[in-house]
Amino acid sequence: MFFDIKSWNNKISSKEFQNNKKEIRKLLDLRNNKKLLNEFNFLNQDIKLLKKKIFDISKVFMGFEKILLLGTGGSSLGSKAILEAASNDKIIFIENIDPKYVLKKVKSVKEKKILLIIISKSGETSEVISLYQVIINYFTNIFNFKKNIIIITEEKNSTLYKLCKEKKIKFIEHNSKIGGRFSCFSETGLIPVKLAGLNSNYIKTLSDNITKECLYNNQFSLAENISILYHFIKNSKYVGHTVLSYQDSLNPLVMWYRQLWGESLGKQGKGVHIIPATGSIDQHSQLQMWLDGPDDLFYTIIIPKKRKIDFKLTDNTKFLPAYLNKKKLGDVLNTMAIATYKELVRVGKPVRVIYLDDDSLYPAIKLMSFFMLEVAFLGKYLGVNPFDQPAVEKVKLLTKKLLINNA
Amino acid sequence: MFFDIKSWNNKISSKEFQNNKKEIRKLLDLRNNKKLLNEFNFLNQDIKLLKKKIFDISKVFMGFEKILLLGTGGSSLGSKAILEAASNDKIIFIENIDPKYVLKKVKSVKEKKILLIIISKSGETSEVISLYQVIINYFTNIFNFKKNIIIITEEKNSTLYKLCKEKKIKFIEHNSKIGGRFSCFSETGLIPVKLAGLNSNYIKTLSDNITKECLYNNQFSLAENISILYHFIKNSKYVGHTVLSYQDSLNPLVMWYRQLWGESLGKQGKGVHIIPATGSIDQHSQLQMWLDGPDDLFYTIIIPKKRKIDFKLTDNTKFLPAYLNKKKLGDVLNTMAIATYKELVRVGKPVRVIYLDDDSLYPAIKLMSFFMLEVAFLGKYLGVNPFDQPAVEKVKLLTKKLLINNA
Numbered sequence: 001m002f003f004d005i006k007s008w009n010n011k012i013s014s015k016e017f018q019n020n021k022k023e024i025r026k027l028l029d030l031r032n033n034k035k036l037l038n039e040f041n042f043l044n045q046d047i048k049l050l051k052k053k054i055f056d057i058s059k060v061f062m063g064f065e066k067i068l069l070l071g072t073g074g075s076s077l078g079s080k081a082i083l084e085a086a087s088n089d090k091i092i093f094i095e096n097i098d099p100k101y102v103l104k105k106v107k108s109v110k111e112k113k114i115l116l117i118i119i120s121k122s123g124e125t126s127e128v129i130s131l132y133q134v135i136i137n138y139f140t141n142i143f144n145f146k147k148n149i150i151i152i153t154e155e156k157n158s159t160l161y162k163l164c165k166e167k168k169i170k171f172i173e174h175n176s177k178i179g180g181r182f183s184c185f186s187e188t189g190l191i192p193v194k195l196a197g198l199n200s201n202y203i204k205t206l207s208d209n210i211t212k213e214c215l216y217n218n219q220f221s222l223a224e225n226i227s228i229l230y231h232f233i234k235n236s237k238y239v240g241h242t243v244l245s246y247q248d249s250l251n252p253l254v255m256w257y258r259q260l261w262g263e264s265l266g267k268q269g270k271g272v273h274i275i276p277a278t279g280s281i282d283q284h285s286q287l288q289m290w291l292d293g294p295d296d297l298f299y300t301i302i303i304p305k306k307r308k309i310d311f312k313l314t315d316n317t318k319f320l321p322a323y324l325n326k327k328k329l330g331d332v333l334n335t336m337a338i339a340t341y342k343e344l345v346r347v348g349k350p351v352r353v354i355y356l357d358d359d360s361l362y363p364a365i366k367l368m369s370f371f372m373l374e375v376a377f378l379g380k381y382l383g384v385n386p387f388d389q390p391a392v393e394k395v396k397l398l399t400k401k402l403l404i405n406n407a
Numbered sequence: 408m409f410f411d412i413k414s415w416n417n418k419i420s421s422k423e424f425q426n427n428k429k430e431i432r433k434l435l436d437l438r439n440n441k442k443l444l445n446e447f448n449f450l451n452q453d454i455k456l457l458k459k460k461i462f463d464i465s466k467v468f469m470g471f472e473k474i475l476l477l478g479t480g481g482s483s484l485g486s487k488a489i490l491e492a493a494s495n496d497k498i499i500f501i502e503n504i505d506p507k508y509v510l511k512k513v514k515s516v517k518e519k520k521i522l523l524i525i526i527s528k529s530g531e532t533s534e535v536i537s538l539y540q541v542i543i544n545y546f547t548n549i550f551n552f553k554k555n556i557i558i559i560t561e562e563k564n565s566t567l568y569k570l571c572k573e574k575k576i577k578f579i580e581h582n583s584k585i586g587g588r589f590s591c592f593s594e595t596g597l598i599p600v601k602l603a604g605l606n607s608n609y610i611k612t613l614s615d616n617i618t619k620e621c622l623y624n625n626q627f628s629l630a631e632n633i634s635i636l637y638h639f640i641k642n643s644k645y646v647g648h649t650v651l652s653y654q655d656s657l658n659p660l661v662m663w664y665r666q667l668w669g670e671s672l673g674k675q676g677k678g679v680h681i682i683p684a685t686g687s688i689d690q691h692s693q694l695q696m697w698l699d700g701p702d703d704l705f706y707t708i709i710i711p712k713k714r715k716i717d718f719k720l721t722d723n724t725k726f727l728p729a730y731l732n733k734k735k736l737g738d739v740l741n742t743m744a745i746a747t748y749k750e751l752v753r754v755g756k757p758v759r760v761i762y763l764d765d766d767s768l769y770p771a772i773k774l775m776s777f778f779m780l781e782v783a784f785l786g787k788y789l790g791v792n793p794f795d796q797p798a799v800e801k802v803k804l805l806t807k808k809l810l811i812n813n814a
Contacts, residue, residue: 391695392694
């Protein structure tokens, strides 16, 4: 993984940059800041215990042909990002309650040996509780409470927790101190990806190593990245952060990042919006707006340096223009990425490029580990609490009230 | 279809609103404005000829088990939006050249009777030309140039047009006066949806009727909607237009609208960004930012009044909370939509609600017809040319140059 922040760097004065960097480096040194370390619960897990828990569960629940995962927001976006980056389609995520959407999802299940994983931190998410009921009614006689259902929720007197106890469903504790969007490398994210067949131990170790390197050796210039992001957010000129990936399998990762960013930073009138994009598709959809629309966005472009699989454009019929013939498809795509980068920089836009080693799973894990630190410390430096999401609760309460009144 | 613009209306002074509306109504009356009518080519088609063309093609090319459509941006977004709204999955769209993405798409093809449709207005889109080569190399002996390939492109000396002529592939003219993003109800959009099994004649008639009603009877308050949108775009407070659909099958429609909006309005430093969203998923992802982040967005929420299919939450085990038991899933989702609307309005955000008759195809067609008029006339009133996309061409040229240098 390599970060090219030249073009970002140009947009901030050297003095402001140096000052931010110094302050942020102090924040990053959690070894000397016990108070802050206590707030960063997602970095504070008993690894041995975690690995043992995952091992124990996988002994009982491995080997299902397909997994249905009911969860929304932080309960699905992390594991979905990891699995898609690994090209693993063992889990069908049911995240929405649109009836047509649900019908399409359940109809796509052809297998009979299905595991059902239900995730809701609070144990009260209306969507998840409703989906459980729909799934139980739809797949009659497929699910045995003890044998093929797992519930991940907090240990407190909630609807889901009560269900666990009454029906003797396998209960896994959702760490109450780790919010959904920071839970992808805790039980919540790692148990689904382990049961889907990935090496959760290695993923956790890799993530922890990257985290340590970032915090204590400022790898990938974490302090510099946060310093410039802070400048962009404080500067009223910038209203959006476009995250443009030239690797299709990272689209769910970008959506996970959008939640991480939005819920962590969108507070007290602060924050800028994330604008997700896919290259090259969105060159035909958003690029006009970026190049000639309002000058109010900064950009992150993600490019895998190598492609594990590729197609060579071999043409014996002389149909292909010479500039395409014998090229690899992935190289054509990366050339488009570079052209877009150059053109954006040419017209004065701030663009950071993140080069991943390749388009497989582990570079994505590194990027997610980096992004979690970036967002959490950016929130701290901005003076907001990056770990809560108070505004969302109001809509949940109002929904309940309206449903009760309609009963 | 019903538009609730109360909360938008509150944000504009009555005087400005009335003045805009008067001017926009003059613009809308194309019968008295021949000059403008000539620019609005997407409204100017010979219907009889169009229907005959579609009929002739469907006689020869109907009955394929599966269709592969190679196209990107305006060549795919329109027909994809229509087909998804119709829950029709006969066409596999290949829009990107990421090798892993392409492999996943081609591997998903199990059928043998495949039709290949290739769409590129210019006939030179690098992605589409490359994908053609990959598909021909991958599916050896499946494609017969005369029998199961269709190319839709302009009639000019391009790579794709030359291929048509040399290999005697069925050629369909892409109207050179109708840009991709305005082509969904011309040959380009209607031929794929007809071959996928939809009633293209009815779709065209419905769209034309809505268009006429909007233009000449100001149905759905077209002038009022444009008047307020103009105010938002001119007002430097607003930087983004969030389009939040509570119907999952409209997600591609929102992406189509994003291109329509971005390429038509993002010019000369003007325009605001489209922020797409899906309810209720994004309540768990973006809502925190909307409610408590910067106050710089205006909103369109799309809600289907009825759901064609639904699940009733029936629970005999007393697991479900009373406020969910015996509810329909779609009603729970619509309640979430209303709660989100109310909460956004309560904290002062401008929100328009578009109620669709139901969650099937034809309300989506009505909405697309409305949106095309809205964006085109909004562009005209803003003083930009809504029908070109000059900035995008630069990246295309630079890509070519870089590829040639790497040859």
